[in-house]
Amino acid sequence: MSISTVSQSAFSFAYDLAFQISPIILNGGIVANSLGGMMPIIGLTGQLAALAQGVLSGNNEPFARFVPAPGSTLVANTVATYPFANQFVAANAVIKQPKNISLVMYAPVQDTGGYLTKLAIFEALRSSIESHVAAGGTFHIATPAHIYLNCLLNNITDVTSGEMGKQQMVQFQWDFFQPLVSLSDTQSAQNSLMSKLSGGQQISPSGLAGTSIWSSAATAIGSAAQGAAQGINGITAAVNNFVAQ
Structure with missing residues (x-):
């Protein structure tokens, strides 16, 4: 051959x-x-x-x-x-x-x-x-x-x-x-932004210097709940002041 x-x-x-x-x-x-x-x-x-x-x-x-x-x-x-x-x-x-x-x-x-x-x-x-x-x-x-x-x-x-x-x-x-x-x-x-979203890290929005946004759902819910509680406390204080007058 x-x-x-x-x-x-x-x-x-x-x-x-x-x-x-x-x-x-x-x-x-x-x-x-x-x-x-x-x-x-x-x-x-x-x-x-x-x-x-x-x-x-x-x-x-x-x-x-x-x-x-x-x-x-x-x-x-x-x-x-x-x-x-x-x-x-x-x-x-x-x-x-x-x-x-x-x-x-x-x-x-x-x-x-x-x-x-x-x-x-x-x-x-x-x-x-x-x-x-x-x-x-x-x-x-x-x-x-x-x-x-x-x-x-x-x-x-x-x-x-x-x-x-x-x-x-x-x-x-x-x-x-x-x-x-x-x-x-x-x-x-999955870029760096998506990694932050997945890991629940802080994100600094463009054009908002010094502002941080928490990315994960759990922390977002916690922040919202905290803000709502502060608002309720503020309303309660205002009502008490009105009643006291």
């Missing part, structure tokens, strides 16, 4: 691994404190050893392959329809929308022993995915056109068609949703 052939095989394998064999990466969740916080989906199918031994040489097929489903979103915007002050503003009122991405997982039984192990693999996969989602984990999705980061999983649905022959439950569609704002985005967007 020539060097160029080996290089082509290596590149082909790298492409298949990234976009077909394991395009789903678990982020955070059940792997937040291990494996660098991320793990490829193939780590949940128990096929890592078999993949390393046989796929590169073409002697072994992975447990499953993933293909992007038609209809995935690359750009999603909505033009606002509420009234505007002028036409120039209305023409530029485009609102960004979340993106949707779906992958179809092909997992046919490839040998006689596969019928015995398929159920066990799928049960382990389902349980791990549910635990990952429950732990607040997200997913990175790799496609040839775009890398979707920090996606949420909506559904895994059996979409097996009659073309698969006698085998049942072979095709599964994974529906993901990429929200506009992820948890990391909200943490980085």
